[in-house]
Amino acid sequence: MIGEEPSKIRAWEADEHDFIVRALTAVNVRESDARDVADVLVAADLRGVESHGIARLETFYVRRIEAGVVNAQPEYTTLADRPTQFALDAGNGLGHPAGKFAMRKTIGKAREHGLAFATVRNSNHYGIAAYYAMMALEHGLIGLSMTNSTHLAVPTFGAKKTTGTNPIAVAIPAGEHPPYVLDMATTGVTFGRLEVSERKGKQLKPGWAVDAEGRETLDPVAAKTTGALLPLGGYGTDNGGHKGYGLGALVDILCGVLSGGLFAAAADVPETGMHGGIVGNFFGAFRVGALRDETAFRRDLDRELQTFEQSAPVPGSQRVMVAGTPERENTERFRREGVPINERVWETLDALAERLKIAQLSRFTV
Amino acid sequence: MIGEEPSKIRAWEADEHDFIVRALTAVNVRESDARDVADVLVAADLRGVESHGIARLETFYVRRIEAGVVNAQPEYTTLADRPTQFALDAGNGLGHPAGKFAMRKTIGKAREHGLAFATVRNSNHYGIAAYYAMMALEHGLIGLSMTNSTHLAVPTFGAKKTTGTNPIAVAIPAGEHPPYVLDMATTGVTFGRLEVSERKGKQLKPGWAVDAEGRETLDPVAAKTTGALLPLGGYGTDNGGHKGYGLGALVDILCGVLSGGLFAAAADVPETGMHGGIVGNFFGAFRVGALRDETAFRRDLDRELQTFEQSAPVPGSQRVMVAGTPERENTERFRREGVPINERVWETLDALAERLKIAQLSRFTV
Numbered sequence: 013m014i015g016e017e018p019s020k021i022r023a024w025e026a027d028e029h030d031f032i033v034r035a036l037t038a039v040n041v042r043e044s045d046a047r048d049v050a051d052v053l054v055a056a057d058l059r060g061v062e063s064h065g066i067a068r069l070e071t072f073y074v075r076r077i078e079a080g081v082v083n084a085q086p087e088y089t090t091l092a093d094r095p096t097q098f099a100l101d102a103g104n105g106l107g108h109p110a111g112k113f114a115m116r117k118t119i120g121k122a123r124e125h126g127l128a129f130a131t132v133r134n135s136n137h138y139g140i141a142a143y144y145a146m147m148a149l150e151h152g153l154i155g156l157s158m159t160n161s162t163h164l165a166v167p168t169f170g171a172k173k174t175t176g177t178n179p180i181a182v183a184i185p186a187g188e189h190p191p192y193v194l195d196m197a198t199t200g201v202t203f204g205r206l207e208v209s210e211r212k213g214k215q216l217k218p219g220w221a222v223d224a225e226g227r228e229t230l231d232p233v234a235a236k237t238t239g240a241l242l243p244l245g246g247y248g249t250d251n252g253g254h255k256g257y258g259l260g261a262l263v264d265i266l267c268g269v270l271s272g273g274l275f276a277a278a279a280d281v282p283e284t285g286m287h288g289g290i291v292g293n294f295f296g297a298f299r300v301g302a303l304r305d306e307t308a309f310r311r312d313l314d315r316e317l318q319t320f321e322q323s324a325p326v327p328g329s330q331r332v333m334v335a336g337t338p339e340r341e342n343t344e345r346f347r348r349e350g351v352p353i354n355e356r357v358w359e360t361l362d363a364l365a366e367r368l369k370i371a372q373l374s375r376f377t378v
Numbered sequence: 379m380i381g382e383e384p385s386k387i388r389a390w391e392a393d394e395h396d397f398i399v400r401a402l403t404a405v406n407v408r409e410s411d412a413r414d415v416a417d418v419l420v421a422a423d424l425r426g427v428e429s430h431g432i433a434r435l436e437t438f439y440v441r442r443i444e445a446g447v448v449n450a451q452p453e454y455t456t457l458a459d460r461p462t463q464f465a466l467d468a469g470n471g472l473g474h475p476a477g478k479f480a481m482r483k484t485i486g487k488a489r490e491h492g493l494a495f496a497t498v499r500n501s502n503h504y505g506i507a508a509y510y511a512m513m514a515l516e517h518g519l520i521g522l523s524m525t526n527s528t529h530l531a532v533p534t535f536g537a538k539k540t541t542g543t544n545p546i547a548v549a550i551p552a553g554e555h556p557p558y559v560l561d562m563a564t565t566g567v568t569f570g571r572l573e574v575s576e577r578k579g580k581q582l583k584p585g586w587a588v589d590a591e592g593r594e595t596l597d598p599v600a601a602k603t604t605g606a607l608l609p610l611g612g613y614g615t616d617n618g619g620h621k622g623y624g625l626g627a628l629v630d631i632l633c634g635v636l637s638g639g640l641f642a643a644a645a646d647v648p649e650t651g652m653h654g655g656i657v658g659n660f661f662g663a664f665r666v667g668a669l670r671d672e673t674a675f676r677r678d679l680d681r682e683l684q685t686f687e688q689s690a691p692v693p694g695s696q697r698v699m700v701a702g703t704p705e706r707e708n709t710e711r712f713r714r715e716g717v718p719i720n721e722r723v724w725e726t727l728d729a730l731a732e733r734l735k736i737a738q739l740s741r742f743t744v
Binding site for chain 1: 457461465492493494495535536540560562563566567586588592611612616622627628631637642643666668669670674675679681682686691693697701
């Protein structure tokens with residue numbers, strides 16, 4: 013989706029969900045776990061975050077389970093369970109069921125005690141960070157979700173990748189206004205943006221990526237093959253690149269070090285390779301009412317968000333939006349019009365169906 | 379300090395502290411409150427964050443107290459006090475004593491219950507965010523500190539200022555390695571950078587600021603007088619400007635809306651003007667041991683930070699650092715060599731001493 017028109021070949025949400033469950037149960041994932049994965053992948057596609065949706069089903073999940081590097085039926089171990097803390101070892105299972113499990117625990121504790129944090133270690137790619145933060149909204153809570161990942165980004169003035177895109181997601185319930193949902197990689201752009209630029213034969217923008225030596229590059233091929241992403245704020249410190257790097261490192265400290273999981277060189281493996289158990293998460297939930305009257309808060313947050321939205325845009329430019337609006341609008345649209353799936357992804361899904369001997373995902377064209 | 383050599387006219391830390399206490403008690407601030415302010419301002423100057431140190435003593439604090447827009451002897455009101463939450467109305471007093479008071483409460487609760495959050499409303503400029511986060515370090519806790527401020531930055535694609543520089547600070551204790559201390563404005567640069575560029579007759583860098591209509595500008599005068607700062611990530615969405623805007627808005631929601639304080643248009647006043655009570659804060663503290671063995675965490679965080687520091691730098695470039703290192707090195711140096719104070723600031727301090735009939739701050743030249 014990034015910088016591209018949505019595909020005209022669509023699937024209905026429920027069909028996509030079913031297909032993901034079929035594929036994962038075919039490789040021995042428990043049905044309830046498969047449903048968790050499907051929930052998160054479908055949410056990503058609905059939100060227009062194609063890179064984190066069904067496009068990754070085979071490479072990131074099915075293949076790794078088949079290769080035995082990710083456990084289809086993991087055993088979870090509770091490492092800490094206190095009134096306001098929970099720490100989980102996910103047994104190298106899929107990231108989505110572990111993330112949902114830990115976030116449900118976090119929510120339960122926050123409902124009772126006002127706030128709670130949780131860590132997950134020895135897990136795997138959990139999809140979009142926003143999904144878990146948004147779970148808190150159904151309970152009227154503020155939600156927080158972070159994950160580390162395989163290494164894709166250099167530190168400020170560094171030549172070697174030391175962190176992933178390490179996203180931070182926060183979801184805050186409002187009143188009449190839809191919730192505030194921030195979900196941001198701590199890099200300037202995602203790896204997918206480099207791929208889109210390469211496909212279109214376009215140069216990168218300054219501040220996006222570096223070459224093998226850590227020097228800023230506008231060449232998508234150099235960036236993609238031997239280079240790396242830059243932190244949010246770009247190269248060096250002039251535009252605050254050290255802030256993006258600082259946030260990315262913070263996410264790694266909370267998800268990798270505090271969880272007791274892997275971090276630093278141990279998590280430095282190729283993103284699409286055959287590996288398992290290198291991902292950790294950090295979750296939080298927080299009850300507004302523990303600090304302020306909830307009705308007053310929601311009313312005021314409506315006003316705050318409307319102030320942003322109603323503020324004057326740059327002449328000739330787009331409207332001013334708040335975090336979460338484009339993704340919410342995509343969700344409404346794609347629920348109505350079908351979920352767009354890229355043509356190349358359809359090919360991999362059909363091949364996967366054939367290989368796993370499951371029914372294809374049905375589609376239609378708009 | 380930003381982009382400039384430190385001044386050769388210096389003061390000793392203790393003398394600077396005494397002078398600040400003299401000035402504030404002269405305008406009727408309680409001595410213990412004056413000491414709190416001095417602690418934070420001296421820490422800023424030691425860390426090399428001159429813009430947040432004694433340079434602001436007269437304009438931001440003394441003058442506003444004299445004008446009666448900030449209360450010299452405020453009454454605090456506790457709005458919420460639960461095992462893991464604390465909410466304070468600072469009675470429109472100085473921001474530093476209120477911040478320290480609320481952070482001490484937060485720390486006490488976190489020591490007992492593992493984690494705690496606090497809000498402060500109806501307060502004033504509290505100096506560097508890092509100070510409060512770092513208070514947690516003395517107790518072996520992770521500390522969090524955020525503040526909103528007068529409006530200086532436009533939202534993505536916006537022409538009108540809607541948020542301040544809205545910093546986020548996080549401090550995390552390590553083992554042998556000094557703590558990880560991230561303190562970042564959610565704008566690309568601070569207002570001070572525009573002033574330095576103007577003084578040097580240099581153009582701004584792309585991504586720093588916009589003109590009165592919200593269009594990107596490289597002209598420091600246009601940016602300073604009628605323009606505004608851009609969020610971290612710069613103009614538009616290409617380099618992630620919407621992420622910096624999203625973080626800035628998040629800080630405003632937690633510090634302005636959740637605290638029950640002022641936000642949106644109510645906080646839109648000139649930064650150096652005569653106003654009071656428009657600032658809110660958000661604090662957090664978190665005990666590592668509630669989630670993971672503390673010794674193991676500290677040992678692993680050492681390894682994590684060393685991995686960053688020992689990773690290869692870009693050829694011909696600086697070393698790779700971690701958040702907090704430059705400020706810690708400044709502190710060590712300026713404790714030894716004296717605190718640098720800008721020549722123009724010395725003039726205002728001498729005039730202030732004369733006006734308040736207090737002893738001057740003594741100085742020496744290096």
